[in-house]
Amino acid sequence: MEPEADSEHDATDSVIRLEGVGKTYGTVRALTGIDLSVQAGEVTCVLGDNGAGKSTLIKIMAGLHEHTSGTMLVSGKARKFGSPREAVEAGIATVYQDLALAPLMSVWRNFFLANEIRKGPLRLLDADRMKRITRDELAKMGIDLPDVDRPVGSLSGGQRQCVAIARAIYFGAKVLILDEPTAALGVKQSGVVLKYVARAAESGLGVVFITHNPHHAFLVGDHFVILKLGQMALDASRDEITVEQLTEQMAGGDELAELRHEMHEAD
Template sequence: MDDALLRAEHVSKRFGPVSALTDVNLHVRRGEILGLIGDNGAGKSTLIKILTGYHQPDGGRLLVDGEPVTLKSVVHARSLGIETVFQDLAMVNDLPVYLNLHLNKELVHRPLPFLRRREMRRRAREALDSIGIDIPSVTAEVGLLSGGQRQAIAVARSVYSNAKLLLLDEPLAAMGAKESGLILRLLAELKQRGDLAIILIAHNYAQVVDVCDRVNLLQHGKITFDRAAADTSVAELLELVHAEYRLPPN
């Protein structure tokens, strides 16, 4: 029986004459953090958009829990438990934490269209506490929080939406050591739950080796490297990524 939560088999994607992906084979299991690395233009963004239903592949197939699926849209992917946190976070800075956690999922009284603010505050506090996110007040405006705290809230919102697979697009980009530490601790906490699969896209290979269980390298539209993080190193990953740019000897 296939133990992968998500599996991509021979996935390809073209944009006119350009082949973004040629033959991608990838899988991730529950309780596993898969690091996805590759140079700019390698096809990482295209692959993530296929896994989230934004693009449909031209070839190959996707399987969720061993069942073939055709992701018709982002909404369809979310209904299957596939959530993505992009670099822009899609947060509303002028709104408090608890309303950001409930964006497009607000609780309202019926039949009167009044927000159930007290209940949303309670659930937001519970959601943050359950995965160890230390936000002093759920009524604080998101725009006043640090970058690490905003990233943590974006992750919590996805987990709160009953995600099975969480795709994180450069969650540690442009963060200092303290803020990066917050997100790395959050990822470790989520991993301990055992019911969530995570794909982490990152350029910091030291962080990838430190936090991920496996590492996949995407080059020339396909996965060229798949190894346990414990069995590789930053030096090896750098060598693999940069080898193709080296000029041949005279």
């Protein structure tokens, strides 16, 4: 299936929009001609195997790498981030697979890491307020965790993902980029994380869900993009594709159909 123009959305209603974005590293072309629209309140799923270009795409939106061609629009303005801090200041939060959490520190300390609330002339930590906020924000995501003093490493994988997602939402993210959040989780914990992904979109964020699992993508996605060898192999909205078609495209698309035809002819 060839990439299709996104007729429903334009640059004026996209939180992030990539237009012909490419990235080269010397003579190596990692991305070519990427057109991608991220809408507030929607989950945009970016799928692809290892080496497809997903990591490079994340790094461009997260401010780790600058694109070398095309245009990236953030809230309608052309941007080229020079650092992750610039991306965060523009409202783009990225949750990587390692989560950037300190396992031995408490849940509330992780929640406010580098953003601590202080009080009084001595600028002491306002622990009670931070604990209360942490509990309230996790409750909004459906996690009832009265004991936020426990080490974050004692939480389940799904709960740790929830802490990272809730933290990003609380600190003003407009776009939440999730890098393979279900890759290392079992079926039950994956379901928990997918619920949080949906809730993040329901709260009004534009969510970019990076995954290699078409079934997980289809459970929460509104828009689907498949990358292959740094190029877009699919660009479709939810009403334009089924989970079976999405899975087939991930498995090889036209190449798979051609192989089936050859096998049928051989029979």
